Amino acid sequence: MTPESCPFQACDGSGFVIDEATNTATDCRCRATRIAAARTRSLAGRIPRKYRDVSFDRPPVSDIARVAPDQIRSVRRYVRDVEANLDSGRGLWLQGDVGTGKTTLAMLVSRAALDAGRSVAIYSLPRLLNLLRESMDSETGMLDFMDRLTAVDLLHLDDLGAENQTDWVLEQLYSIVNSRYEAERAIVATTNLMPDELSDRLGARTVSRLVEICGDLIPLFGEDKRREFRIPAHTA
Numbered sequence: 001m002t003p004e005s006c007p008f009q010a011c012d013g014s015g016f017v018i019d020e021a022t023n024t025a026t027d028c029r030c031r032a033t034r035i036a037a038a039r040t041r042s043l044a045g046r047i048p049r050k051y052r053d054v055s056f057d058r059p060p061v062s063d064i065a066r067v068a069p070d071q072i073r074s075v076r077r078y079v080r081d082v083e084a085n086l087d088s089g090r091g092l093w094l095q096g097d098v099g100t101g102k103t104t105l106a107m108l109v110s111r112a113a114l115d116a117g118r119s120v121a122i123y124s125l126p127r128l129l130n131l132l133r134e135s136m137d138s139e140t141g142m143l144d145f146m147d148r149l150t151a152v153d154l155l156h157l158d159d160l161g162a163e164n165q166t167d168w169v170l171e172q173l174y175s176i177v178n179s180r181y182e183a184e185r186a187i188v189a190t191t192n193l194m195p196d197e198l199s200d201r202l203g204a205r206t207v208s209r210l211v212e213i214c215g216d217l218i219p220l221f222g223e224d225k226r227r228e229f230r231i232p233a234h235t236a
Helices: 031-039 061-067 069-080 082-088 102-115 125-135 139-151 167-182 195-202 204-214 225-229
Strands: 016-019 024-027 092-096 120-124 154-160 186-191 218-220
Touching (some): 069 082, 069 092, 069 102, 092 102, 102 154, 120 125, 125 139, 125 167, 167 186, 167 204, 186 204, 195 204
16 A cells, blocks of 8 residues: 555545544544555565465465365465454464475465555564664664554464574563464464464463464475475585
């Protein structure tokens, strides 16, 4: 959404609807989205180049659909109603081994949100934690960063469980997820962890909140799809 446009064609792009008869202004439906976008502009909200052309109708997603049709239908349903899901704070999380397509499917969700004019922040969890550490130089810096993470319409967290487990990591992860939960903001997440590993690796409190936001894990199975494109090593 550009400053000159209103997705609802109700205002002139200012975020206010002007009643010329009474010379009064009221908030446009797009104003809340504009405020959230302004607060989260410095967050990572772009689809990585590798995933910009992903589609339900092309590989690897069409290949995943042949072996996991129910899982693809679940993601399709979420994308079809992405605005209603974001408005109600409903999320989605996907679980599977490396190369099973969970990040690709999560990117489809994030792209649908961006296409709908919503604000999105996309991070691997290790990268996000590094940014949090950098923001700790000042208390206001960290609080501001956390506030922006809470304000964004959709927080995309990739590779939950990939970071080194420490008390600090568990506390920050809980703080991020709990803030989203209390603000009724959606999360789309991916993890390599098996269900019985989640509480040990992420913390029981965090998993409980993620279940409330995202519902049940969507499991993906199969071999690493990326292996098909690897050049086999030559043997001597």
